[in-house]
Amino acid sequence: MTDSSEHCGGRYSYGLAATLSIIAGKWKPLILYFLLDGPKRYGEIKRNVHGVSAKVLIQQLKELETDRVLVRTDYKEVPPRVDYALTPLGRSLTDRIVPLCTWGTENMADMVSALVERDTLR
Known part of the structure; x- marks a missing residue:
């Protein structure tokens, strides 16, 4: 591999580590995926990302904004938008x-079977 720390500002040994630090978290990849087709309001994101709590969603949105992968636009209107x-x-x-989503869809049955088997080992 040629992706060394000099390419990542010295903080990470590999680009994959840097990428994973941005998308780390159960919900971040889903949040990003649902924003692919355009801007969304908080409620739309919450409806699409099933199971995320309001607190965690807000935290992950703030982190993604800090990481410069999404932008929050406040329209300064009443009611707030x-x-x-x-x-x-x-x-x-x-x-x-997106290719990970495609892979997941294509291999869903195998993944479900493997996850059931893993759960029985616990």
């Missing part, structure tokens, strides 16, 4: 997540 959209960096990252 805020939406979230991918930045160019976020779009380039999310475009790489």
